[in-house]
Amino acid sequence: MSAERPEKIVVVDDEPKMVRLVRANLESAGYSVVTAETYEDGLKAVEASDPDLVILDIMLPDGDGYDLCRAIREFSSVPVIMLTAKTRESDTLRGFASGADDYITKPFSTAELLARVKAVLKRSSRETQKTEEPDFRVGDLTISFARRRVFRGTEEIKLSSIEYNLLSVLAKNAGRVMLHHELLTKVWGPEYRDELGYLRAYIRNLRRKIETDPQNPTIILSSTGIGYYMVSSDEGPVG
Numbered sequence: 001m002s003a004e005r006p007e008k009i010v011v012v013d014d015e016p017k018m019v020r021l022v023r024a025n026l027e028s029a030g031y032s033v034v035t036a037e038t039y040e041d042g043l044k045a046v047e048a049s050d051p052d053l054v055i056l057d058i059m060l061p062d063g064d065g066y067d068l069c070r071a072i073r074e075f076s077s078v079p080v081i082m083l084t085a086k087t088r089e090s091d092t093l094r095g096f097a098s099g100a101d102d103y104i105t106k107p108f109s110t111a112e113l114l115a116r117v118k119a120v121l122k123r124s125s126r127e128t129q130k131t132e133e134p135d136f137r138v139g140d141l142t143i144s145f146a147r148r149r150v151f152r153g154t155e156e157i158k159l160s161s162i163e164y165n166l167l168s169v170l171a172k173n174a175g176r177v178m179l180h181h182e183l184l185t186k187v188w189g190p191e192y193r194d195e196l197g198y199l200r201a202y203i204r205n206l207r208r209k210i211e212t213d214p215q216n217p218t219i220i221l222s223s224t225g226i227g228y229y230m231v232s233s234d235e236g237p238v239g
Helices: 016-028 039-049 065-073 089-097 110-127 161-172 180-187 196-210
Strands: 008-012 032-036 053-057 080-084 102-105 136-138 141-144 149-152 155-157 220-223 227-230
Touching: 008 016, 008 039, 016 032, 016 110, 032 039, 039 053, 039 065, 053 065, 053 110, 065 080, 065 089, 080 110, 089 102, 089 196, 102 110, 136 161, 141 161, 161 180, 161 196, 161 227, 180 196, 180 227, 196 220
Parallel strands: 008 032, 008 053, 053 080, 080 102
Antiparallel strands: 136 141, 141 149, 149 155, 220 227
16 A cells, blocks of 8 residues: 555445445555445546545445446546445346446455455556567457557457456467466456356456457357466467
């Protein structure tokens, strides 16, 4: 954590008890906390405070967290953790598709909350680091590691930070099957090594964006029960 200022977290939730609990635990861990109870106030809080992280409830009195997350993504890449009582895989997928970086199901422990916050902030700080690695190409897909951007031909494919990180790790290990827990550890962190649902959800979203036919992928392939791999570049990395 920075010695100059504590990392700032915006918490958007309309349950006073939950807000008090989350705020108390975050502040005791040294974070600065801003709270909001509605969609509108949450959006204003994110715009005004330029936080390092947003913790967002899905059920809000004047909207839902999915829409708020999408609205935040229009102007900010700040990491977002969603809090929810919903446990269906479809709800998780919807959260990830809206741009969320993590998903915590209520009820949760203080230890789990703080571990997830720490992991997401650490991952976010790594993403700002520059790389001089050459571009990677397979077919008409190009991954620019230096710019953290992905193209099909000349058209850019918009990816969330997690989607890009997952694709990048697969590309840098193209041709090699990466075990489920290995991908989870490299992309999300060691705290997530058993969260297979996360990995499946993001692979599904990634295929929708980069594959010509997501139901019959040709770029990101599965090794059933073991892991995933990206096909080797047919041209090799190019500068």
